[in-house]
Amino acid sequence: xxxxxxxxxxxxxxxxxxxxxxxxxxxxxxxxxxxxxxxxxxxxxxxxxxxxxxxxxxxxxxxxxxxxxxxxxxxxxxxxxxxxxxxxxxxxxxxxxxxxxxxxxxxxxxxxxxxxxxxxxxxxxxxxxxxxxxxxxxxxxxxxxxxxxxxxxxxxxxxxxxxxxxxxxxxxxxxxxxxxxxxxxxxxxxxxxxxxxxxxxxxxxxxxxx
Amino acid sequence: xxxxxxxxxxxxxxxxxxxxxxxxxxxxxxxxxxxxxxxxxxxxxxxxxxxxxxxxxxxxxxxxxxxxxxxxxxxxxxxxxxxxxxxxxxxxxxxxxxxxxxxxxxxxxxxxxxxxxxxxxxxxxxxxxxxxxxxxxxxxxxxxxxxxxxxxxxxxxxxxxxxxxxx
Amino acid sequence: xxxxxxxxxxxxxxxxxxxxxxxxxxxxxxxxxxxxxxxxxxxxxxxxxxxxxxxxxxxxxxxxxxxxxxxxxxxxxxxxxxxxxxxxxxxxxxxxxxxxxxxxxxxxxxxxxxxxxxxxxxxxxxxxxxxxxxxxxxxxxxxxxxxxxxxxxxxxxxxxxxxxxxxxxxxxx
Amino acid sequence: xxxxxxxxxxxxxxxxxxxxxxxxxxxxxxxxxxxxxxxxxxxxxxxxxxxxxxxxxxxxxxxxxxxxxxxxxxxxxxxxxxxxxxxxxxxxxxxxxxxxxxxxxxxxxxxxxxxxxxxxxxxxxxxxxxxxxxxxxxxxxxxxxxxxxxxxxxxxxxxxxxxxxxxxxxxxxxxxxxxxxxxxxxxxxxxxxxxxxxxxxxxxxxxxxxxxxxxxxxxxxxxxxxxxxxxxxxxxxxxxxxxxxxxxxxxxxxxxxxxxxxxxxxxxxxxxxxxxxxxxxxxxxxxxxxxxxxxxxxxxxxxxxxxxxxxxxxxxxxxxxxxxxxxxxxxxxxxxxxxxxxxxxxxxxxxxxxxxxxxxxxxxxxxxxxxxxxxxxxxxxxxxxxxxxxxxxxxxxxxxxxx
Numbered sequence: 036x037x038x039x040x041x042x043x044x045x046x047x048x049x050x051x052x053x054x055x056x057x058x059x060x061x062x063x064x065x066x067x068x069x070x071x072x073x074x075x076x077x078x079x080x081x082x083x084x085x086x087x088x089x090x091x092x093x094x095x096x097x098x099x100x101x102x103x104x105x106x107x108x109x110x111x112x113x114x115x116x117x118x119x120x121x122x123x124x125x126x127x128x129x130x131x132x133x134x135x136x137x138x139x140x141x142x143x144x145x146x147x148x149x150x151x152x153x154x155x156x157x158x159x160x161x162x163x164x165x166x167x168x169x170x171x172x173x174x175x176x177x178x179x180x181x182x183x184x185x186x187x188x189x190x191x192x193x194x195x196x197x198x199x200x201x202x203x204x205x206x207x208x209x210x211x212x213x214x215x216x217x218x219x220x221x222x223x224x225x226x227x228x229x230x231x232x233x234x235x236x237x238x239x240x241x242x243x244x245x
Numbered sequence: 246x247x248x249x250x251x252x253x254x255x256x257x258x259x260x261x262x263x264x265x266x267x268x269x270x271x272x273x274x275x276x277x278x279x280x281x282x283x284x285x286x287x288x289x290x291x292x293x294x295x296x297x298x299x300x301x302x303x304x305x306x307x308x309x310x311x312x313x314x315x316x317x318x319x320x321x322x323x324x325x326x327x328x329x330x331x332x333x334x335x336x337x338x339x340x341x342x343x344x345x346x347x348x349x350x351x352x353x354x355x356x357x358x359x360x361x362x363x364x365x366x367x368x369x370x371x372x373x374x375x376x377x378x379x380x381x382x383x384x385x386x387x388x389x390x391x392x393x394x395x396x397x398x399x400x401x402x403x404x405x406x407x408x409x410x411x412x
Numbered sequence: 413x414x415x416x417x418x419x420x421x422x423x424x425x426x427x428x429x430x431x432x433x434x435x436x437x438x439x440x441x442x443x444x445x446x447x448x449x450x451x452x453x454x455x456x457x458x459x460x461x462x463x464x465x466x467x468x469x470x471x472x473x474x475x476x477x478x479x480x481x482x483x484x485x486x487x488x489x490x491x492x493x494x495x496x497x498x499x500x501x502x503x504x505x506x507x508x509x510x511x512x513x514x515x516x517x518x519x520x521x522x523x524x525x526x527x528x529x530x531x532x533x534x535x536x537x538x539x540x541x542x543x544x545x546x547x548x549x550x551x552x553x554x555x556x557x558x559x560x561x562x563x564x565x566x567x568x569x570x571x572x573x574x575x576x577x578x579x580x581x582x583x584x585x
Numbered sequence: 586x587x588x589x590x591x592x593x594x595x596x597x598x599x600x601x602x603x604x605x606x607x608x609x610x611x612x613x614x615x616x617x618x619x620x621x622x623x624x625x626x627x628x629x630x631x632x633x634x635x636x637x638x639x640x641x642x643x644x645x646x647x648x649x650x651x652x653x654x655x656x657x658x659x660x661x662x663x664x665x666x667x668x669x670x671x672x673x674x675x676x677x678x679x680x681x682x683x684x685x686x687x688x689x690x691x692x693x694x695x696x697x698x699x700x701x702x703x704x705x706x707x708x709x710x711x712x713x714x715x716x717x718x719x720x721x722x723x724x725x726x727x728x729x730x731x732x733x734x735x736x737x738x739x740x741x742x743x744x745x746x747x748x749x750x751x752x753x754x755x756x757x758x759x760x761x762x763x764x765x766x767x768x769x770x771x772x773x774x775x776x777x778x779x780x781x782x783x784x785x786x787x788x789x790x791x792x793x794x795x796x797x798x799x800x801x802x803x804x805x806x807x808x809x810x811x812x813x814x815x816x817x818x819x820x821x822x823x824x825x826x827x828x829x830x831x832x833x834x835x836x837x838x839x840x841x842x843x844x845x846x847x848x849x850x851x852x853x854x855x856x857x858x859x860x861x862x863x864x865x866x867x868x869x870x871x872x873x874x875x876x877x878x879x880x881x882x883x884x885x886x887x888x889x890x891x892x893x894x895x896x897x898x899x900x901x902x903x904x905x906x907x908x909x910x911x912x913x914x915x916x917x918x919x920x921x922x923x924x925x926x927x928x929x930x931x932x933x934x935x936x937x938x939x940x941x942x943x944x945x946x947x948x949x950x951x952x953x954x955x956x957x958x959x960x961x962x963x964x965x966x967x968x969x970x971x972x973x974x975x976x977x978x979x980x981x982x983x984x985x986x987x988x
Contacts, residue, residue: 045808052803056740065747066474069564081761081776084555104673105531143527146556148676148767149775162761169553169566171573173527173544176554269919272702279922280700308826311922313935313948325935327922327950331826331842338922359829362958370663385656385987386538387501394537395663401537405500412533412541456629458636459658459984460683463727464764470746484631502636502657505628531676535668536661557764 083149084166086140088180092159095133099151099160107144108151111137113191116198135181136188142168143176251304251337252283258297262286282325282338288350291341292377295356298328298337305332309357312364314371318397322348322373343373352378370395440578447490447516448479448574451567454489455482456509459496461523461557468560478567486512491570493563494549497525497532498540510547518574520566521549524556531556619645624969628657632735632973635983637957639972646968651961655954659987666947671697671771671914674947679765681949682985684727687720687756688927689985690769695850696923696934697771700916705772705909708902710852712778713769715786715894716756717851718887722793723752724928725880725887728980732877733804735977736813741804748796751789755782772910787895790888797884805881814877815868818963818975822871828962829955832930833883834979837863837875844926856893858886873978880980883928915942929953929980951985 078084095112112133115121121131149162170176181188252266269280285291298306310327317323326339341350352375353360364375365384372393375381382388391402401410453475457465469475469482483489486509498506510519521543524530529541543549550573553566627638636657642650662681666674678693679686691713698705705713730745753763758779760768768775804810820830822838835842843860845853861882863875918940924933930952937946956979963979964972 041808045812048806048808052740052807055799055803065471065750066477067472068477069473069561070568079758079761079779081759081779082757083761084559102673104669104676106534141528142554143524143552144530144533145524145554146531146676146680147762147765149761150673150676150767153775166555166559166562167565169551169562169569171551171569173542173549173552176527176552269921271700271917271919271921273699275699275923276702276919276921280920282920307823309829310924310931311933311935311948311950313946313950315937315946315948327933327935331840334847357829358824358827359955359958362954363829383656385659387656390500390538394661399537406504408500408503408540408545410500410537410541412529455631459660460680460765462635463683467746467750471743472747472750486629497658497660499657499659501659502628505657509629531680532660532665535665537664538659538661559763 078164078166082164082166083147083162085142085163085168086145086151086178087161087163087165088138088140089159089161090135090138090180090182092157093135093138093180094131094157095135095138096156098154098156102150102154104148104150105144105146107141109137109139109141110135113188113195115191116194119194134183134188134191136183136191138180139177140180141177143173248278248281248335248337251335254301254304255283255294255297258301259290259294263290263294278336279327279338282340285339285341288341288343291339292351292353292356294339295326295353299356305330306337307331309353309359309363310336312353312360312367314367314373314395316371316395316397317342320345322371324350324367324373326353345372348372349374349376351376354378369393372396444575444577448571450479450481451491451518451570451574452483452489453480454486454492454509454513455484456492457495458498458502459523459525461495461525464557464560465493465495465522465563468563473560473564475564475567478564478571480567486510487514489513490516491518491520493520493522494526494543494547495522495557497530498543498546499538500540501538503540503543503546506543507546518551518570519543519547519549520551520553520570522553522555522563522566523558524554527552527554621649627654633976634731634981637976637981637983637986639960639976641969641972643969648964648967648969648972651964651972653957653960655957655983655986657987658983660984662949662988663947666944668943670942671916671944674944675770676765676767679767680984681988682927682929682932682951682953682982683765684982685720685724685928686765687716687768688724688925689932690766691717691851692923692925692927692932693934694769694771695925696921696936697914697916699923700919700921700936700938701771701911701914703772703909703911706902706904706906707852708899708904709773709906709909711894711898712774712906714851714853715891715898716759716768718890718894719752719755719786721887721928722884723749725884726752728880728928729800729804729877729884732974732977732980733810735973736810738804738807738810741800744796744800744803748793751785751792755779755785755789758782758785770907770910771914773908774906777906783895783898783900786891790892790895793884793888797881797888801881805878811867811874814874814974814978815872817873817967817971818978819869820871820959820963824962825871825959828959830930830959831952831955832926832928833861833876833879834930834956834959836861837879838871839863844924844931848924850923850925855897856890858889861886873974876978876980913942915940924950927952929982929985930956949988951988953979953981953983953985954988957981957986 095110097110100108100110113136115132115134123130151160152162256263264283264285267282267284269277271277271280298304306328308329308331310329313325315323315325321342321344323340323342329336352364362384364378365382367373368375369383369385370393392399403410492510492513521527525532526543529536529539532539533541551566551570553562555562622643624641624643626641627633628636638654640652640654641648662677665677675690678689682689726745726749730742733741756766757763759782760766760776820838822840825835825838839862841860841862846860861879863870863879868874916938918938920937922933922935924931932952933950935948936944939945964975
């Protein structure tokens with residue numbers, strides 16, 4: 036290409052590009068002035084940001100923790116004793132039977148995939164619209180949702196331990212009674228022991244055959 | 246060409262002892278096409294076989310789709326070659342299995358240059374040596390990283406260059 | 413008048429209780445104000461979050477409204493945004509880049525990967541679990557990746573921190 | 586070719602095959618002997634598109650050899666995949682190719698569905714293809730914008746990101762996430778389409794065609810841009826096929842090869858569109874300009890596909906998008922290699938299953954990895970400034986290169 040035609044073509048295409056830019060002068064601005072009018076851009080209703088757990092509804096079933104690919108949810112539960120009434124979940128009138136002593140979500144590990152939201156039977160773990168929660172300290176990003184403090188948790192743990200100890204004593208007594216009542220008979224069937232360890236699945240530790 | 250036809254072709258050229266055909270028994274045609282593989286028994290003949298597959302006009306496997314490696318967990322490693330012909334649009338999968346102590350296969354970089362980085366990655370991740378590779382270095386990890394991480398019994402180091410690694 | 417309204421002029425201390433030097437305190441305020449209004453950012457992208465950082469710099473969010481101008485060199489920048497996963501191979505480079513920056517320098521850890529390894533904390537044999545194992549972090553922004561607004565919010569939090577530095581005020585929240 | 590250059594190229598040759606060396610006309614044959622220099626670019630460099638390090642051997646201004654060092658973003662995807670169940674792998678698939686997360690998901694769910702032999706409802710397929718094509722446009726917008734920035738144009742970057750926001754808004758409305766979605770599940774979708782999305786889509790079609798024209802005026806046909814990219818980094822057709830190039834990189838060489846047409850998956854066989862290939866109108870097939878030009882054409886073709894989807898979309902279909910999701914994902918023992926076409930090329934998943942809920946091995950054929958491995962071949966003999974243009978035209982995503 037000749038020297039001058041090169042220049043002409045360069046100039047003409049540059050002018051063509053500039054007209055595009057100039058046409059943009061009259062258009063609507065797209066910049067969102069973020070902190071000032073906060074409602075200018077409304078987050079969609081399905082927005083997936085910080086997790087929230089409604090502890091009134093949580094039954095401690097651990098399904099969310101198992102679904103989490105990142106293992107950022109930690110749940111500890113204590114079984115209740117029959118005298119205790121834990122109430123029902125508001126949504127499905129499901130009876131609760133576990134004290135949730137610990138429900139920690141590490142928001143600094145969460146990958147916001149919402150896989151924990153779907154399996155929840157009482158819909159108590161949800162992703163909210165809150166996204167502005169930066170922190171100067173990383174420890175603050177671990178959210179403790181459990182409503183009870185350490186002392187209360189310890190109390191429930193004690194209760195359960197006592198109850199189980201009592202139950203064990205009672206069971207032993209019953210067994211002894213039964214043994215005393217029928218001494219001549221054939222030895223009563225032994226309580227069902229745990230099933231024999233099943234033969235290791237061929238694939239338990241091996242890849243497919245080649 | 247049908248895959249069985251390709252295998253017959255190979256066996257007529259190299260003899261019946263070349264390898265065994267493992268057909269997939271899946272319902273879908275796609276899985277049968279892309280899930281069946283040809284187990285090559287002798288790695289020493291791989292390079293010869295690769296050149297034949299590429300240069301034979303009726304086969305013309307001009308493209309190596311993927312070179313992958315599998316740790317079977319029982320002390321053996323496999324190298325898998327997915328080949329395709331852009332001329333005839335047929336595919337074939339080759340597999341070579343080696344015990345971990347002798348994880349060496351000839352490099353096919355001279356046949357398909359795509360294999361260059363793929364083989365380096367297989368060495369890096371799985372610890373398979375490729376004999377005759379022009380640039381046999383690690384590719385993703387640093388040279389001094391201990392071990393080959395995609396092996397099933399890999400354990401990550403506690404410290405690396407003074408940085409604590411595990412959580 | 414738009415411009416003057418948005419300028420955050422230093423507020424001179426009015427109470428002269430005798431504690432602290434009036435001149436030095438006002439100088440501190442002035443310095444802090446000028447620092448927080450021109451936090452030049454090192455344009456340094458690591459992973460997914462870098463794309464959100466690019467979105468923040470683009471038309472819709474326009475990071476330059478906050479005086480944040482991307483600079484390609486660590487020597488010219490005040491804040492480094494660690495935007496993405498820091499791997500073991502990259503960690504030494506991140507540290508070197510941080511050390512090359514001139515004081516005062518600030519670090520924003522953007523996204524969960526740089527906060528603590530994020531989704532890769534469990535099996536990631538090549539991932540550094542948290543950039544704070546290598547360099548000190550001022551603000552942690554959670555999110556995977558954080559929305560551009562969340563990055564702006566983290567920036568504003570850093571500005572608050574800068575405003576409070578050198579004073580007796582404890583920077584909280 | 587000057588003697589010294591030839592010697593250097595020979596001694597640094599990385600690839601076994603003899604590397605073709607292209608010397609542009611404007612590089613004067615050297616008569617003066619200069620020391621060769623090793624220049625390090627990256628891992629922190631504005632034009633490396635992430636954390637890529639290039640070790641460049643220079644002779645004066647001419648690139649003698651490039652040695653790419655990757656792995657600065659190696660996030661152990663394959664190890665994670667072995668330790669997680671099939672649905673749990675999906676968030677990590679997103680984070681692999683983070684610019685085109687929907688396309689990556691589409692590839693993964695297609696692979697697992699082929700392994701399990703699941704039939705998905707028609708409506709789900711339509712939504713998937715719609716979103717995959719929108720994602721293709723979004724990804725190409727980033728590629729075009731940053732390529733413009735690499736070659737010295739800043740404005741297209743802003744325009745491209747502005748349009749990309751519209752697409753992200755549609756995704757956000759539907760699944761709640763802006764950027765990494767976890768939207769396509771094996772056998773279905775996480776949410777049904779938001780009622781606003783189809784009208785937004787129709788609106789976007791109109792606007793995007795206009796933007797396409799604007800970017801063409803502003804960038805593609807700009808004489809400076811054409812001079813900067815045409816004839817730079819020419820890739821031979823045979824070398825491309827042998828070296829594993831795919832996607833726009835392969836098509837720019839004039840090879841009509843698109844998985845959507847040649848090995849159709851999902852419902853791509855229902856739509857009519859053209860496979861974009863490089864031409865010799867400006868530059869020559871296989872050069873940087875044609876790689877850009879193929880992306881521009883694919884943008885248009887994706888709009889065509891979206892238009893047909895909007896016509897054919899089963900609006901009355903009230904199928905639950907989660908109806909075909911298996912309760913327990915446990916594929917039979919076996920293996921499969923499944924591939925799909927992402928904006929960067931052929932994304933393949935090689936999944937080995939041992940009949941467990943977790944995959945035994947997942948190996949990814951990432952197109953960017955294969956394309957990047959051709960960089961030394963492409964850039965030998967060009968100037969340093971051209972190296973940046975060549976790298977920009979390949980359109981790499983480091984998350985996918987390193988996995």
